[in-house]
Every structure is written in C-alpha cells, then in structure tokens.
Amino acid sequence: MKNFVVFLYILFLSIFTIFSYVFLDPHITQLKNIFTDFSFDQRILTTFFYISLVVIFFIFYSIFIWLTVRRKINTKDVIRLVIITVLILFFSYPVMLSYDILNYIATSKISFFYHENPYVIMPIEIPGDSLFSFMHAANKIALYGPFWILITGIPYFLGFGNLLLTLFSFKIFVTAFFLGTGFLIWKISKNILPVILFSLNPLIAIETLVSGHNDIFMIFLVLLSFFLLMKKKLGLAIFFFTSSILIKYTTLFLIPVFLFVVWKTIKKSEINWDKIFYYSSLLMMLGFFLSPFREEIYPWYAIWFLPFVFLISKKKMLLYLSILLSFGLLFRYVPYMFSGTHAGLTPLFKSIVTFVPPSLILFYYIYKKLWGKIYSR
C-alpha cells in the first residue's frame, strides 16, 4: 500500500511540474517552443487545475503525516520521499506563481555584471537589458539584505549569463538550503515527524522548490545558529544569526529569544528548547501578521514560522492552525489566476481564502471547549 501511495505521489508531482509550465512567460526565449498562453487564455481551467492540485498535494501530505504517526514510515522512507519531492519539483517552472526569482537574478546582475550598487540603482535605470524589461519589480531598489545579494553571486556566475541556466542554478541553490533546513530539523528534534511536516508541506515545497524563495535560506541560518547554541558554540551562533538577519531582516523579531538563549548559555543554565521554539514561532508569526503594513501577506512568508511550529508539534492547536493557514495561503493565488486583476474584489477574496481554513479549526476548538464545559455541568 505504501509503495502504491509513493507511486501516486511521484505521478502527482510530475503532473504538478508539467502544469507549472502553463504559466510560462513568453519573454523566456529559450522555452519559446513550449509557450502556450494557456494560463491567460484558459483562466477558469487553469484555476480549476491549480485548486485541484493543491488539494491533492494536501491529501498526500495528510497521508504521509498519518503514516508517520502510525509509525508506518521510517527514516529511510522519509529520505526517499524528500529526495523524490526535491528531484521532481526541481524541474518545475520557477516563475509559475511569483516573479521573485527574477528579482534575485536582477539584483545579482546589477551587482556582479553591471558593478552597480543595487540599493542605489534600480533595474529600470538600465534600459535595454531584456531581463529587466519583463520582471515585476524593475522600479524598486534591492529589497533584500546585503548577505543575500553577496551570496547570490554564486548561482549568478554558475548561470554563465544564460537566463534559463541562471534560473535553475538559483533553484539548486535554494534547494540546497531546503535540504539543509530539513536536516537541521531532524538533528534538533531527533524525530521524523517534524521532518515530514516540514519537507512535504505543500506550501514550503511549492514556495521553495518551485518558486525558489530565499526565505528558506534565512530560516536555515537561524536554525543553524540555534543548533550551534545547543552545542554551546556561541561565536558561530552569533555569526549565523546575524547572517540570517542580513538575508531578509525578518529574523530581527527573534532577537529577544536569541539574546535570552545566549544569556542562558553564558550562565550555563538549563534551556527549555521547546519553549524557545514556541516563542520563536509566535514572534515569527507576529512578523508574518505585520507584513501587510509593509506590503501584503505573501504565501511564502509562512516559511518564517512553520519550521518552528513543526519543531514543537506537541502544541496541537498551533500545529493545526499553521497547517490550515498554509493550506489557505496557497489559495491566495486563485483570485488573480481566475480574474486576471489585482484590483476589484481580488484583495477581499484573497483574505477570505487565507483566513477561512484556520478560522474553521479555531471555531471548532472554541465549540469543543464550550461543549465540554456545558457537558461537564
């Protein structure tokens, strides 16, 4: 039965990878031959397929969690499932749901090809570059931290100036940190459930392995710094924590927790790591919910808190809420996919699809509590 599920999972991931190419941008000339314009011409069908695939992805996720809880999956199976997921989704089209990977490449190109400061010069200021003509944030200076810009020199140079090659070299780079984060979760928790919860979570898989968002690199560094603190390696921990802040600044929210752990480490007192990860998840969630003040809640921002939530999977309510939030967040793409506009009712529908699934579990929890109280009387 287990092998059959894995076979279906492989089939599903392959279909998802093929489906990602219906979103192909005509400007990527190397893939011109397979450009169909399907996602623009057939909005209803595209939306239907996307919703179905996300739902199926979550069904597989639930099955694998269930199999893990029932102890029907061992460490070898976990490694096999993670490798399958990574290998198949690696070949998906990265600009399917977000143009961020193009922003990373553009920032890198401004720094390493044009030798300009990406915090001063916007892509739009260098006309004539074909990449800058179709990316979505050409009128913005670099939004990411200096360490990210510096480190993207590696995938940028490995792309040898070829856009398609650069896109996939950025994907390899991000995938490496996805695997690294999974490995750290396993080392920290010494349990395969958090690894399954993290590595096979559809939101994390899609936003990292398909879209190649850099949030995973920030989380990898912060988890590495916590892991080093567990090993009492203070200097390295501070270095990696600072590096993580210099990726995307969000881990600034973790400063109070980090300082507390440093203080405890110096004092050589006992550290309750479950509490540390619990407060870390809450602080990163705060950052997530404050993001509309800057722009809006983007689905991949959930990567900020999900790994911490999965490390404390005993906190059932928080776990269910987070998983359902990750489910809802993937539907934020649907209103635009369907209507083709970011205006009108799209923002309202985005909010509805995001918050209805976690609200349902919240209401169920409140109902159960109330029912329990009434029943006990």
Next chain:
Amino acid sequence: MIRFFRIAAFSIIFIFIITNQVFAQSSYVLPYPSSMPGGFAYKLHLVYEKISKYWYFGSLGQFEYNLKMADKYLVEAKTLFDYKQYLLGVKSLEKSSSYFNQTLPSLRKSEAEGKSVSQKRIILSEAALKHIEYLEEIDFDTPDVFIWEPEKSSPISLPLKKILINAINIRKDNQ
C-alpha cells in the same frame, strides 16, 4: 469707448510681456535646502557625504551621487545668496559646479561600459536646464560685484556676476 478698452488691454499685455522674466522651463525637481554652513549638523552632513561617495559605487551610481550633490549645493547656494551670505554662497556654488562637472564623465564611463544611458542623458539635460533657471534667478537679485569686509583682514572682492556666468556655462557644457 471701445477704442479706450483696446488701448487699455494692449497696454496691460505689453507691460506684462516686458516685465515678466521668462526663464528656462524644466520639470526637474530640486531638493529642499538641507542644513546650512555654521551648524554642527552641517559638519555631520559633510562626513556623511564623504562616506556615501563609496556607497554610490559604479559609474551610474557615481552619476547619481554627483548630480545629487550638485543639486544639494545649488539649493544651499541659493538660500545663502537670498540671505546675502555671498562668501558662503560662492563656496557652495563652486562645490555644486564641481559636482556637476563630474556628471557627464560618469555617464561617458557608463556608456563605455556598455550601459544604456539615454534616460540619464535626458535627466542630466533637464537638471542642467533647472540649474540654469535657478542660477538666472540668483543672478537677477544679486549685485555684479560684492566687497566682503571681514573684521580682522583685508576686504575681498567677489565677482558674483562672473562666478554665476561661469556656473551657468558649466551647466551648458555638461548638458
């Protein structure tokens, strides 16, 4: 009666035309004046300026830096001229001209590096027009020569007209 109104209308239009100064028109926007010489904040600004030069690395970055500084010091010079602080005003104007003089070489360097600078050339041209507009305004309200008489040293003659014409010519040359 009609003849009287015609003459009156003609006179009004004629007076309006001969009294109205027509300056070069540019949509380029200059910044607000920053801190002025003499204060502690101004010294900090000078340090910040020196450091930020390295932040604006790259030929396009240098173009932006030089133009930004040229704008800043021009606005500073105008404010100082308005308050008849000619000695300080001339210093600021010379700084502005010096920065403006470096804008075109930065663009030429960018061009040599294969960067398209067509948009930047338009910006520079608009900036030059606005600078000239500003300098002509200063010239309109400024004496041709000003004798600065410090308390403890000999007087200094400032050929303001010549300095302003020189500044205008620098803008015209770099347009």
